[in-house]
Amino acid sequence: MTRRKLTEEEIELWRKVARQAERMHPEIPQTVHPTSLPKPKPKKTPKPRFEAFEMGQSHQPKQKPNDLKPSITDTLRRAPVQMDSKAFGRLKRGKLKPEGKLDLHGMRVDTAHPALIRFVLASQAQGKRLVLVVTGKGKDRDEPGPIPTPRGVLRNQVPHWLTIPPLAQAVMQVTPAHISHGGDGAYYVYLRRIR
Template structure:
């Protein structure tokens, strides 16, 4: 809001009042008419040198739990869906029957990896879309040590093999199987179409 200018009558009234009043500082020269006062500058409140401090204000509430590597099933469940979401939901509920099955029970790593490559590439070449790879849940270790070891070598290796060449170009989605198809001991592998 802007200030209005004083009228001539108001200035004359002010002069009469000023003549009757005693000056507080007679050494300062008297002006002819009152000058407009400058706008007051906002005053800044000084910041305290030190902020208030309470014991333990920066301490964490609870100690963090050990951040162990998530299980293969958890990491596969958290991965984004690459295929049709309706088909993915039906597959996870066990409603889609796999068109092929590879059972890796009792195989060692050196024989299981070539068998997996051969099975996946031949299934894609024959036009299959959903296959089941059974790895088994693995055996519990006899001596549990201070370092946690994953249970089941093939169970942990098969999802990694499916993301590496030459299988990466053939595989669209990997998911843990439904309990009716093997549960945690098997994986659904959804294959890309051949072009």
């Protein structure tokens, strides 16, 4: 649509109104011909095809439980598989038969650790690949207090002992045993070959 030009009457009417009007800011000097800026043309902003997105804008953090340390069983199940994955699958289903067994029931920490070292190193020397270490599930403790006490000292210590020297060089994989071999109260220990 084109803008029409003002007629002589309209221009005269405007001048008359301008003479009678009081200035809003008399301290500012008046120019002879006030310059008016042309009206800006409206810019067409294209609609975005997609809304703006920032990484993680819709992420809502999960509420963490009060459990400060995951259980040993969960930690071992999440550990990466070091042995053959096909053999590991058979191991988890209880299809592989352990070649040796060590029962640590009733032992104290000071006698269980040396017995575990002797058993694992002797089994590796004999060429065994899979052995079973039975720790038991441990006794329930109903100790009140803010600090949780883990159930079963040996059950928590044996996986740690198997990952530190002198057993770290002999052990390839540690995983909780199948229910047919003792479940959470026992561990499969897959040994490395001696070269």
